[in-house]
């Protein structure tokens with residue numbers, strides 16, 4: 001019998017009102033490993049959660065921010081204690097290898113400790129008044145109820161990037177995790193709720209954190225349209241992000257969108273080739289290519305093109321596919337059958353597109369145990385030209401397109417030539433080229449002599465162009481998103497002082 005999981009609404013774990021459910025299965029062992037049964041919620045469940053979060057906000061906003069930070073510290077401690085267990089369950093439900101799911105949990109722990117310390121900062125800015133005997137202050141106040149819609153590829157890190165800063169700032173949460181990773185999300189919410197109960201004791205506030213499982217089309221839609229949801233933070237596709245912005249804009253919600261990418265690694269002719277090779281293997285095929293920061297394009301200098309590709313293809317064909325909780329596995333499955341179909345559709349497009357050459361992979365991986373899951377061979381197309389669909393569109397799978405460039409200017413133009421701008425990388429030993437790239441690459445993140453993946457939790461994370469709407473997650477910048485500014489004027493002159501009038 002598969003374990004049955006619930007929503008958490010107003011401090012109570014409960015089924016969806018309709019009793020409808022969905023299954024969560026292991027993408028590496030689809031038939032044999034049923035992980036759990038989760039509630040498939042409707043808008044009524046969302047309404048209940050939003051009402052609970054709205055009521056909880058009036059109490060939670062009054063808990064001192066350092067105290068809220070203490071709760072986040074305990075959340076981090078609990079995540080640390082359960083790191084291996086959470087990582088194991090995450091690999092089981094979404095497929096990336098155990099070392100990577102441990103990294104995902106660690107990113108959540110880092111975010112928790114960062115948020116904990118921010119509880120004692122949340123700085124405001126003060127400035128002198130233009131009038132005598134008057135004091136001007138400005139400080140941050142929480143906003144209200146946040147709606148959080150998160151993807152399956154970083155099922156721990158991404159929800160923590162959003163909800164930990166939101167919570168420490170004094171907002172309350174309605175969380176709709178991806179349907180493909182409901183178990184990791186449930187563990188996270190269990191931990192947050194347990195830390196709240198432990199730290200607040202008899203003053204525990206139900207409804208600060210709520211989780212509502214179900215479909216984006218139903219649960220997500222109800223959240224973005226709800227007038228009592230004050231802000232939405234979403235990570236996912238550009239298409240869905242645009243829809244969210246449109247609907248949420250109708251009620252003037254604050255919206256943070258982290259969307260697609262088509263990230264490239266440039267390798268110049270003076271680069272350390274061995275290092276660049278390690279990086280592209282990690283950036284393109286780590287997480288089975290299912291990161292918004294994944295390296296989906298490799299821009300190679302013409303002088304080293306043939307030599308580098310020969311080494312790369314030899315290495316790619318040695319990557320070991322398998323169940324990510326087994327030892328020695330490099331690459332897990334695609335997260336679902338439909339995701340694998342999308343990958344395969346793009347591979348078909350690549351094969352048909354003019355003059356692209358399939359240099360590795362290009363097919364399902366179905367040998368032996370691999371037939372049990374949604375595996376796809378790590379795939380490389382060479383001789384890809386700027387503008388081809390496989391060079392322009394986000395695939396979100398283990399597919400790398402290699403493009404030849406003539407020089408640095410050409411490389412940067414190719415890199416910048418897509419609708420997206422999340423992560424980017426250049427391998428070179430030439431300091432002038434490196435700094436030119438830092439200046440001219442249009443992306444939110446640029447790595448010098450590093451892969452396009454692996455951003456750290458205390459740095460701003462996000463992208464330009466169609467990758468988002470200008471907000472950042474991670475680091476200090478995200479705290480701006482989760483607070484309103486309040487300006488306060490204290491006049492202790494004992495008379496009415498008129499700004500801009502009495503003093504000029």
Ligand code: UN1
Nearest residue numbers: 154291292293453454455
């Ligand atoms: C994502 O793919 O949405 O920088 C997030 C990285 C990770 C986060 C990726 N720290 O690759």
